[in-house]
Amino acid sequence: MSMSAKIPVAVLGATGAVGQRFVQLLQNHPFFEIVALTASDRSEGKRYIDAVRWVIEGDAPAAVQDMILLPTDAQTVMRYATIAAAFSALPNEAAQVAEPAFAQAGVLVFSNASFYRMHSDVPLVIPEVNADHLRLLTHQRRARGWSGGIICNTNCTVSGPAMTLRPLYDTFGVKRVFAVSLQAQSGAGYPGVPSLDITDNVLPFIKGEEEKLEAEARKLLGALREENGEPRGVVEAPLSVSAHCNRVPVIDGHLVTLSIELETPARVEEVMHVLQTYRRAEVAGLPTAPHQPIVVRNESDRPQPRRDRMAGHGMSTVVGRVRPEPLFGACGVKCVTLAHNTIRGAAGGSILNAEVWFKVFNA
Amino acid sequence: MSMSAKIPVAVLGATGAVGQRFVQLLQNHPFFEIVALTASDRSEGKRYIDAVRWVIEGDAPAAVQDMILLPTDAQTVMRYATIAAAFSALPNEAAQVAEPAFAQAGVLVFSNASFYRMHSDVPLVIPEVNADHLRLLTHQRRARGWSGGIICNTNCTVSGPAMTLRPLYDTFGVKRVFAVSLQAQSGAGYPGVPSLDITDNVLPFIKGEEEKLEAEARKLLGALREENGEPRGVVEAPLSVSAHCNRVPVIDGHLVTLSIELETPARVEEVMHVLQTYRRAEVAGLPTAPHQPIVVRNESDRPQPRRDRMAGHGMSTVVGRVRPEPLFGACGVKCVTLAHNTIRGAAGGSILNAEVWFKVFNA
Amino acid sequence: MSMSAKIPVAVLGATGAVGQRFVQLLQNHPFFEIVALTASDRSEGKRYIDAVRWVIEGDAPAAVQDMILLPTDAQTVMRYATIAAAFSALPNEAAQVAEPAFAQAGVLVFSNASFYRMHSDVPLVIPEVNADHLRLLTHQRRARGWSGGIICNTNCTVSGPAMTLRPLYDTFGVKRVFAVSLQAQSGAGYPGVPSLDITDNVLPFIKGEEEKLEAEARKLLGALREENGEPRGVVEAPLSVSAHCNRVPVIDGHLVTLSIELETPARVEEVMHVLQTYRRAEVAGLPTAPHQPIVVRNESDRPQPRRDRMAGHGMSTVVGRVRPEPLFGACGVKCVTLAHNTIRGAAGGSILNAEVWFKVFNA
């Protein structure tokens, strides 16, 4: 990749909450340059600044305010702009149709939608967890006859737990995980959660979330299944996850409590050391990669969403309260994990996937 | 007990958040009449209305507004008023000293403080869970040489889970419980949690709370240990509880997610039936007892603190999302439970203890 | 009116936030009995409990849970049920069409919609402010050829200020009022304000609200214009009101600061006395009328929405911080006023209008 010329990209579904994060985080990105923004029919043809209700702090970046919104249609977009990659913040139904069309047209889609995540030939990737799954793309392209492709990031709730479990899984093995989430409002997009539902309240249910957390964790921690030296799919990790998902009155940052049964005994200090020192070479030096994938805190009352969600510019997972889980004896460990749901768990995660792909796998 | 003359009672520590609830709930009570209010030295001698910062909705009851606050000293209180019972909303250090002094002076103390809860001769009681533990009082009086006594209610967080577990424990047996609480601000009293700590935030730690939840659950579900036909203590129930306790931006109502391993398999419908139909004769017809100790909701997103905390006038435990817990196979069940922390989990709980005592055990 | 047989009524638009309040407040009402509920096409034919997302604390009343929702169409409703009155919680566009149709069909519509409020022949009424405006109905019926009619309640924000200004206007005269509102989320209905917009935030604009507050105050405080001994319209009161309207993170209760220029000088004690002792004979003894229309508080920091909104079961206006307004010299007075926006300012207000009508004007 030549650094002098940036890779031209589109943001699909650029007016929603995650679309806005893509736009914000891609501002002045050293690798990528936004050349197209798409939106639903309702907003097509409008200037971005006129169509968007900017829900993030501050303002939409000046560079995109006057861009005219295109329809989320591969043919139309390609007619107006040459793009090598697209960041998709599309809702699921739109993603189901549009993402393959872009992939067919030669565009690499870095998707935040859930539709294709569990398809066997689609890489579901958090780079520090399973960057090697990106190698599935070769198979995907051949199987589907695409010159582009689809690479998914994870559900916003699973990103913190998956990052936390990766080094524990590799070092001690993990059998069972009881996870309880306290999720932020922004996870539901905009307008999302009505204030009358969440003020002075907790919603103890988020549709589809517990199933996604349980399934995606197993795929993320799984190993590539190879045939004739080529990855053909993922063998899910043999751990069991059970989740309770709750919505709480917090703007950003999904907190998850974990009670973990390891395969082999581990002391609290060992667990903390393994988490704190975890690094992955694939992401070293990438612009969106945090210095530390996992920040371990020693205070008794951290992590907290408001105070810790911006650790590593919103890309670090913050773990605290590492302590024994008595119900699993010597193999038990409890902790609390936090990740920024619209940065690491959504737009930032996809951008890091793209950085790894273009810089490392397809350099 | 003669109903024509009410039992004269004091509220100890009447100006704090729980003290206020006692005052509010004892207003027009058919059995009890407040004849004395105590406070710390700072407020002694003031009118109640001048000393209290009323944090509950509405106003302090007119009947007590002009009462002069007494010091929390048994001798002084008994000099001014003849009381048969006292409701204690004292902080732990004050309770340690004052409650025995009142018990010694012949007063039955219904305490919300934690200091004596785990003492072997002190009944720790939720009437619908273990009213029979009140029988320990005979032993306590003899052992301590008191004509009064101390009867404790539970930690505010354990009340919902203990109520939920009681019928399951009796019907199916319970081995292990993973509990994660989302607790309200009022659990920390007043001024309690600073708004800068909890707005747009979660605090994933509450000092001492996890230990209390784990220990009190075992005592509440335990059986009386008898010697020569007289209760001498409690054999803790052989179940294991592990808790994560969190503070969330909610005013009242502690929500707790439970992942329960039963001793014997049970279908979801059976569990729901057992919870919904649970009744205890000891509390039938008592003024503070809710019609249903446990209200089971079928909606996917209930219970919610703001919408359900006042079920049964704040005295019912509301359970929802009863579903299988796959990590415990056929013996696993998951649910969410909610109880009002300053009513059922504090003042209302103690008042119900007093009603049971005076009406049933000591009628 | 015979008290033995209740007046059969409908609630139009029964599934929205205000519709729910009507349903809640009409439960066990001594005068009225709900015999029909209407909703938009989407919900027509469903049971109320299946169509409603109940946003108020607790549950929908048992008596209406199984009622089948009718379309908001006068002919259809009258075919299924004989109703004498309808409480309208319709959105403005629906109200514009439906309310006259019901009025034509002989139904007296007590409306919470804004569409007809400023029409010259439509009574815009807060009973303690201007019950006599109900006499406009005769003119309305003749002018429009209706046997029923439309009686409007006010915008939720104006109810507190109008109640506060009424006795001051009558006693001292009022020239100018600077009003700044801090309005609750429920004023925007459900789903209403997205939580991402209002958490840790203030919205300094509410569409159309400032204009309504300014105009409705003048009509409410105005005098009937009579021709040939019959009211033909309202002469707006010659006071000027200027408003800033803000949305704040509060569930219920609109707080409004007032800086008032009186016509004649008045001392703070006089103002407080006039407010505190204000009574109106028309509402005496009516079930929804509060004992005191205006509750004056002496504490420095009251009224507060959460602590005072339920004063008089949500029907009292609470006024506090009465003090001089130095910018208006001896004629200046400042205060803070609070009214429950979905009770006094919406459903409760309309029900009290109906009580006054049936009990006093049309007894």
Next chain:
Amino acid sequence: MSMSAKIPVAVLGATGAVGQRFVQLLQNHPFFEIVALTASDRSEGKRYIDAVRWVIEGDAPAAVQDMILLPTDAQTVMRYATIAAAFSALPNEAAQVAEPAFAQAGVLVFSNASFYRMHSDVPLVIPEVNADHLRLLTHQRRARGWSGGIICNTNCTVSGPAMTLRPLYDTFGVKRVFAVSLQAQSGAGYPGVPSLDITDNVLPFIKGEEEKLEAEARKLLGALREENGEPRGVVEAPLSVSAHCNRVPVIDGHLVTLSIELETPARVEEVMHVLQTYRRAEVAGLPTAPHQPIVVRNESDRPQPRRDRMAGHGMSTVVGRVRPEPLFGACGVKCVTLAHNTIRGAAGGSILNAEVWFKVFNA
């Protein structure tokens, strides 16, 4: 001032909420370097990181975490460190004693405390409003016999209105201002406002705040009174301000609605132009000065605290909803103004005062 060697400074009262902001904003400051931190006796001798409960997002800067806290005593501090200036985040009572002691010892105290603000020889300064008032220091030094001095910033609530009024006062004249504040929780420091007081609530009173807003606005906009060519005091501006101050559930950012009576008529566009183009040469290029002192927004619903408080890194005042104020005829204008209370209205304001002093007045 030599830029190669930074000016050594202390932060007095470094562990409180405003103290933390000083520490945060002075991190890597091009002019100043923290060489001493002081705290109350309780924390003296502890490491900063051990004594502080960091309430701002993120963590305390690494450079100060290990600093040992000194007592807030000029002699002791000067024994340990040579400082030229001190930023005071002391509470009022401590400031009353400590600030003169430091001034006596030759230190220039940039104070956030209110005690000396209204003293006639003490500059009360917002640089873009009245940087020339810094010239009072000569008089102060001579009158008090100090080699250092005290320079005050303003009350956090007045900073937005004063900045907004300055260009209007200069251009059109200002007679009367009705101001209503919606103030953030952080304005009360830490622990400050209890969450039980402010969740789902508004507090319509803040002790002393209305008086400060009214008085400080007049001093800020006032003119230097000179005798023999030397400033001896400030002639307060002849405008009248009347305020209602409210606390709302917002973390940072004080919003104030203004209804302004100008001396001469002005159209809305003129007012917006005057605000938008306002600049002051004294602050040009200073590190903490925002590019635009006043940012005017055209959207109907801005400024909003969460979305606009960080404009100009928290140093800009954001004004919106500029529109006519009908109650003042052609001379009336209404608007909404927002300033970050702990940055512009506290620590950032004092730092900018120091920058102006050392760079411009005392260069």
